[in-house]
Amino acid sequence: MTDEQEKTPAGPLRVGVLGARGRMGIEVCKAVEAADGVELVAAMDQGDDRSAASNAQVVVDFTTPDVVMDNLRWCIDRGISAVVGTTGFSEQRLEQVREWLARKPEVGVVIAPNFGIGAVLMMQFAARAARHFESVEIIEQHHPAKLDAPSGTATHTARQIARARAEAGLGPVPDATKDEVPGARGAEIDGVRVHAVRATGLVAHQEVLFGATGETLTIRHDSYDRASFMPGVLLAVRAVRSRPGLTVGLDALLD
Numbered sequence: 001m002t003d004e005q006e007k008t009p010a011g012p013l014r015v016g017v018l019g020a021r022g023r024m025g026i027e028v029c030k031a032v033e034a035a036d037g038v039e040l041v042a043a044m045d046q047g048d049d050r051s052a053a054s055n056a057q058v059v060v061d062f063t064t065p066d067v068v069m070d071n072l073r074w075c076i077d078r079g080i081s082a083v084v085g086t087t088g089f090s091e092q093r094l095e096q097v098r099e100w101l102a103r104k105p106e107v108g109v110v111i112a113p114n115f116g117i118g119a120v121l122m123m124q125f126a127a128r129a130a131r132h133f134e135s136v137e138i139i140e141q142h143h144p145a146k147l148d149a150p151s152g153t154a155t156h157t158a159r160q161i162a163r164a165r166a167e168a169g170l171g172p173v174p175d176a177t178k179d180e181v182p183g184a185r186g187a188e189i190d191g192v193r194v195h196a197v198r199a200t201g202l203v204a205h206q207e208v209l210f211g212a213t214g215e216t217l218t219i220r221h222d223s224y225d226r227a228s229f230m231p232g233v234l235l236a237v238r239a240v241r242s243r244p245g246l247t248v249g250l251d252a253l254l255d
């Protein structure tokens with residue numbers, strides 16, 4: 001961005017999209033084009049020259065876990081803030097992003113495992129319920145073209161539940177089952193079992209099942225259409241430049 005552009009007052013916020021021909025990218029481009037106060041200045045996908053997005057003030061990334069770190073570095077180096085929905089963010093990756101941002105204190109990055117407002121609330125409710133139940137399992141369900149399992153949302157939920165259980169002094173989830181077939185009891189994330197279902201017709205769904213003596217509690221969220229993620233994406237796009245540093249999840253933006 002030139003000094004002249006930075007000084008120009010109050011034009012629409014210039015937004016670039018990486019992964020623009022993907023399922024989410026197509027929806028984000030439509031949402032940005034339809035929204036007030038924002039302007040789509042670059043819609044880039046694999047093989048395109050990323051430098052066409054240099055003029056953006058905010059880049060939205062819905063690509064793949066293997067390219068997202070390179071994209072983020074590219075944005076941060078250029079002083080471009082970023083809103084990231086791509087999955088695959090381990091604690092090490094988040095730490096790496098914080099390191100890059102330390103050299104660019106004016107840049108903001110929001111990384112959210114799920115931009116659905118209902119999904120954010122589902123994760124919050126699950127974290128709140130966690131300390132009251134000795135048993136918990138997560139069942140995530142997605143469309144069969146999804147590349148990763150378990151989902152970023154399920155991983156994030158499991159970590160939040162594990163943290164809440166530890167703070168409450170709960171021990172391991174009780175389970176005497178012998179795994180006769182490997183995988184029958186799902187994956188384990190921070191001590192929480194996660195089951196990943198893939199089926200045609202699904203979009204993005206998650207259940208968190210809690211159990212205590214004589215009762216269960218099921219907290220469920222369903223995204224039936226990718227439009228469900230757009231209010232959260234636009235919220236982050238509008239907020240990210242006023243939140244320097246790294247923000248993980250949408251929670252702080254909803255408060």
Ligand SMILES: NC(=O)C1=CN([C@@H]2O[C@H](COP(=O)(O)OP(=O)(O)OC[C@H]3O[C@@H](n4cnc5c(N)ncnc54)[C@H](O)[C@@H]3O)[C@@H](O)[C@H]2O)C=CC1
Binds near residue numbers: 046062064088
């Ligand atoms: N945080 C959230 O709310 C949501 C996150 N996701 C995540 O977003 C990611 C994308 O999901 P989908 O759109 O369903 O996948 P998709 O496979 O439909 O789209 C990914 C796109 O990225 C493109 N791409 C690959 N490398 C690229 C590069 N170097 N530069 C630019 N574009 C590149 C691909 O060509 C493809 O068009 C996944 O990690 C998914 O889990 C999906 C839905 C919601």
Ligand SMILES: O=C(O)C1=N[C@H](C(=O)O)C[C@H](O)C1
Binds near residue numbers: 114150151154203204
């Ligand atoms: O790939 C998807 O579709 C989704 N990915 C995100 C995830 O992995 O949690 C968010 C949502 O579940 C849809």
